[in-house]
Amino acid sequence: MKIAILTSGGDAPGMNVAIRAAVRYGINKGHEFYGVLNGYYGLVNDDLIKLEHKSMSGIISFGGTFLKTARFPEFREEANRQKAIDNLKARGIEGLIVIGGDGSYRGALDLSKMGLKVVTIPGTIDNDIYGTDYTIGFHTALNTIVEAMDKLRDTSVSHQRCSIIEVMGRECGDLALHAALSGGAEFLVTPENPLSKEYIIDKLKEYKKEDRTHAIVVVTENIFNVHELAKEITEKSKFTSNATVLGYIQRGGSPVPSDRIIATRMGSYAIDLFEQNIHSVAIGIENDKLIYLPIHIVLNNKRRVNPLYKLVKEVS
Ligand code: ADP
Numbered sequence: 001m002k003i004a005i006l007t008s009g010g011d012a013p014g015m016n017v018a019i020r021a022a023v024r025y026g027i028n029k030g031h032e033f034y035g036v037l038n039g040y041y042g043l044v045n046d047d048l049i050k051l052e053h054k055s056m057s058g059i060i061s062f063g064g065t066f067l068k069t070a071r072f073p074e075f076r077e078e079a080n081r082q083k084a085i086d087n088l089k090a091r092g093i094e095g096l097i098v099i100g101g102d103g104s105y106r107g108a109l110d111l112s113k114m115g116l117k118v119v120t121i122p123g124t125i126d127n128d129i130y131g132t133d134y135t136i137g138f139h140t141a142l143n144t145i146v147e148a149m150d151k152l153r154d155t156s157v158s159h160q161r162c163s164i165i166e167v168m169g170r171e172c173g174d175l176a177l178h179a180a181l182s183g184g185a186e187f188l189v190t191p192e193n194p195l196s197k198e199y200i201i202d203k204l205k206e207y208k209k210e211d212r213t214h215a216i217v218v219v220t221e222n223i224f225n226v227h228e229l230a231k232e233i234t235e236k237s238k239f240t241s242n243a244t245v246l247g248y249i250q251r252g253g254s255p256v257p258s259d260r261i262i263a264t265r266m267g268s269y270a271i272d273l274f275e276q277n278i279h280s281v282a283i284g285i286e287n288d289k290l291i292y293l294p295i296h297i298v299l300n301n302k303r304r305v306n307p308l309y310k311l312v313k314e315v316s
Contacts, residue, residue, distance in 0.1 A: 001031050001032070001094055001274060002031070002032045002033075002034065002094060002095070003022075003031055003033055003094070003095040003097060003271075003274065004033070004036050004043075004048060004088060004093045004096050004097070005019055005022055005023070005033060005036065005051070005067070005096070005099070006035070006036035006040070006042065006096070006097070006098055006099070007065040007068070007069045007099045007100060007123060008069055008072075008098060008100035008103075008107065009039070009069060009071070009103050009104045009123075010101060010124055011063075011064050011065050011069050011123075011251055012123045012125050012135070012136055012140075012141075012251065013063040013064070013125075013136075013140035013141070013251075013252065013253055013255040013259060014136040014140060014259035014260060014262070014263040015064070015065040015069075015123045015136060015263070016059040016063075016064070016065055016066055016255075017059075017060055017136075017255055017259070017263035017264055018123065018136055018263040018264070018266055018267035019051075019099070019267065020056040020060055020264075020267065021263060021265075021266075021267030021268045022097055022267035022270050023051045023053070023056050023267075024056055025267065025268035026271040027052070027053050029271060029275070031274075032050075033051040033052075034048045034051060034091065034093060035048065035049045035051045035055075036067065037049065037067055037068055038067075038068045038069065038070040038072075039068075039069050039072060039100070039104070040070070040072045040075040040080075040107050041072040041075075042068075042070070043084040043087065043088075044072070044074075044075070044080045044083050044084050048087075048091070060260065061254045062254065063140070063252045063253045063254055065099075069100070075107050076110075078110075081107075081110055081111060081114060082114070084111065085111065085114055085115070085116055088116065094117055095116075095117040095118070095119070096111065096116055096117070096118045096119075097118075097119050097120075097121060097267075098118060098121070099120070099121045099122075099123040099136070100120070100123050101122070101123070101128070101129065102128065102298075102299060104120070105120050105129075105282060105295055105298060106299060108120045108295055109280075109296055112280035117279035117280075118280060118295070119270045119273050119278075119279055119283065119292075120281070120282040120283065120298075121136065121266045121267065121283050122135040122136060122266075122282070122283070122284065123135065123136045123137060124136075124137060124138075125137040125138055125140070125141035125168060125250060126169050126172050126175065127169075127172060127174035127175065128170060128171060128172035128174070129282070129284070129298060129303075130293075130297075130298045130299075130302060131282060131284040131291070131293040131297070131298045131301070132282075132283075132284030132285050132291075133284070133285055133286055134262060134285060136255075136259055136263045136266065137255070137259060138174065138175070139256050139258045139259045140253055140254075140255045140256045140259050141175060141251070142175060142178050142179060143253075144246070144249060144250050144252075144253055145167050145175060145179040145183070148165065148244070149165060149179060149182075149183030149184075149185070150183065152165060152216065152244060153183070153184070153216060156214040156216065157214050159214075159240065160214055160239070160240075161214055161240050161242065162214065162230075162237070162239040162241040163214070163215075163217070163241070163242065163243075163244065164217040164229060164230055164233075164241060165179075165185075165217070165218050165219070165243075165244050165246060166219050166220075166221055166226045166243065167179060167218060167219070167220060167246055167250065168246070168250050168251075169190070169191075169220040169221060170220075171191055172220075172303070173188075173190020173191055173192045173193060173220045174306065175220070175250075176188060176190045176218045177192075177193075177308060177312065178308075180218045180312050181308060181311065181315075183216065183218070184216070184315075185217065185218040185312070186207075186215040186216055186316045187200055187203070187216070187217040187316075188217075188218050188309075188312050189218070189219040190220045191220060191223070192305045192309065194223070197229060200217060200233070201232065204233060204237035204239050205236075205237050205238065207239075208237065214239075217229075221245075226243035226245060227243050229241075229243065230243040262285055265285070266283045266285070266290065269290045270283060281294055282294075282295045282298040284298075
């Protein structure tokens with residue numbers, strides 16, 4: 001079988017590992033592979049390269065995606081998707097692996113409705129995809145955040161400060177939640193666990209009375225203006241405070257082993273599914289077992305709120 005593979009949407013460490021696994025596992029089973037450059041943009045513009053066993057050499061430790069990624073809103077137009085399908089047909093390519101987040105999954109679902117065999121793999125640091133315990137890139141981003149928190153704590157303790165750290169995650173607080181647990185944060189603010197400024201400031205006043213010397217607040221992006229929050233804390237709570245927005249460094253870096261392992265398992269599983277003629281599905285990992293669900297089920301369901309939220313409070 002001829003199979004194309006693309007990465008789309010936000011990049012995530014470990015995408016290269018998933019590509020490597022699919023290609024090497026697939027070539028060893030007699031399949032042929034094409035890499036699509038720049039996500040759906042490259043699919044529409046027929047920008048494909050042949051991938052060989054040796055093209056995968058050395059990429060296991062590289063962050064980002066060597067196939068590049070792009071945002072291409074025009075992929076919502078059916079005429080563009082038809083062009084993409086025609087391009088693949090002309091090359092005799094029957095299957096497509098899409099590695100990306102939920103936006104990329106929407107494009108994949110549309111393609112599968114038009115008759116293409118598509119399998120998706122969750123590649124996003126946000127861990128915001130239904131039907132998988134973890135997405136590729138999540139653990140690497142978490143590691144970056146916790147390293148930053150450890151450094152911030154050193155200086156917070158020395159200056160008796162309240163440090164605020166803003167992390168990525170969009171509508172999903174998983175990065176903040178796991179960072180709060182791993183980095184020992186006093187406050188966790190996420191879409192699933194909203195805390196008001198007033199609550200944080202009142203608690204900090206109590207901390208001062210208890211002689212607690214520092215505090216860390218972890219916040220998911222798009223909830224507060226963290227610099228204004230720091231100003232208010234400084235004015236009202238007797239803690240001095242400042243805010244660090246971690247930003248795009250969370251997206252980079254060499255993938256940690258747990259991301260490499262799930263990426264390798266998911267990449268090779270995509271080939272197993274094609275061989276069983278199973279497609280229009282999204283791969284996930286649940287309780288350490290690989291699973292697949294129809295893409296539309298994944299897109300139309302929300303992850304349940306993580307039970308670990310309770311524990312953050314209990315250990316703060
Ligand atoms: P992510 O995959 O990380 O969620 P985006 O939401 O930016 O990232 O989506 C990546 C790409 O997927 C978009 O640039 C677009 O090409 C494609 N896409 C997103 N939504 C749709 C849609 N509703 N229909 C078709 N393609 C879509």
